[in-house]
Amino acid sequence: MTEEEREDWELEQKRLDREWYGMDEGYDDEHNPFSGMSSEYTKRKEEEVEKKKKKKMTARQAQHQRVRIVELKCFNLILKSFNFVV
Numbered sequence: 200m201t202e203e204e205r206e207d208w209e210l211e212q213k214r215l216d217r218e219w220y221g222m223d224e225g226y227d228d229e230h231n232p233f234s235g236m237s238s239e240y241t242k243r244k245e246e247e248v249e250k251k252k253k254k255k256m257t258a259r260q261a262q263h264q265r266v267r268i269v270e271l272k273c274f275n276l277i278l279k280s281f282n283f284v285v
Contacts, residue, residue: 256264
């Protein structure tokens with residue numbers, strides 16, 4: 200490899216490095232992977248994410264909640280029987 204070829208190679212490597220690390224700086228219309236996405240698709244995906252955020256109660260949690268409600272109702276009846284107002 201001659202000196203000139205080596206310099207050309209090094210310059211090309213620097214250019215490729217700048218291009219590679221420049222990709223992290225942001226997107227434009229040419230390099231944006233999300234630019235072709237329709238608004239309907241985006242809206243549908245956002246709704247799906249919102250539905251997933253609402254955590255469903257497991258059977259054990261539901262049972263615990265029912266037991267807790269019964270306990271509170273019983274406690275309330277006891278208080279009422281002693282004419283104690285909360």
